[in-house]
Amino acid sequence: MKTAIYPGSFDPLTCGHLDIIQRAARLFDKLIVLVSINPLKSYCFTSEEKVDFIRRVTGDLPNVEVDCYDGLLIDYFKKRNADVIVKGLRAMSDFENEFQMALVNKDLCYNAETIFLSADVVGTFLSSSMVKQIAMFGGDISSYVPHEIEKDIIKGVQRLGKDMKDEY
Numbered sequence: 019m020k021t022a023i024y025p026g027s028f029d030p031l032t033c034g035h036l037d038i039i040q041r042a043a044r045l046f047d048k049l050i051v052l053v054s055i056n057p058l059k060s061y062c063f064t065s066e067e068k069v070d071f072i073r074r075v076t077g078d079l080p081n082v083e084v085d086c087y088d089g090l091l092i093d094y095f096k097k098r099n100a101d102v103i104v105k106g107l108r109a110m111s112d113f114e115n116e117f118q119m120a121l122v123n124k125d126l127c128y129n130a131e132t133i134f135l136s137a138d139v140v141g142t143f144l145s146s147s148m149v150k151q152i153a154m155f156g157g158d159i160s161s162y163v164p165h166e167i168e169k170d171i172i173k174g175v176q177r178l179g180k181d182m183k184d185e186y
């Protein structure tokens with residue numbers, strides 16, 4: 019039985035992420051979508067909100083589990099006896115950072131193989147930051163995020179926008 023982990027910030031989940039989840043779920047017996055933390059980033063949504071969003075749109079995928087972890091990815095990888103780390107690659111600009119993370123993870127644990135899936139056409143230009151910017155200024159994000167979570171994403175982004183205005 020092969021278990022893969024798909025880690026990411028998912029702040030918030032986009033259709034690009036969902037495409038990677040659906041394709042990776044077909045390749046492995048079990049796929050754990052892991053809401054992780056990059057300590058250098060600040061986030062709009064809490065890990066609990068992000069887990070809830072992902073669970074709501076992956077309910078039809080029986081071999082997908084959603085979890086969150088605020089430590090090193092490789093510690094979680096070992097704890098779950100996983101075989102593979104899955105990442106989505108949008109453009110060459112993603113490559114350097116992703117390649118570096120794959121090498122670091124392999125150095126920390128020799129068995130940790132990272133596999134890259136290429137993004138689909140829309141996923142190539144899509145990012146969570148773009149979605150947040152569009153939503154913050156009232157633009158249409160309906161083709162970029164799953165419809166089940168669109169309203170909650172808009173609410174969360176506008177909450178952040180209000181907090182930012184209050185600060186100034």
Ligand code: PNS
Nearest residue numbers: 025026027054055056089090091119122
């Ligand atoms: O969606 P992102 O922001 O590109 O995801 C990056 C993430 C969260 C997967 C990465 O920062 C990560 O693995 N964080 C967990 C902490 C960790 O293990 N850091 C070392 C990675 S080399």
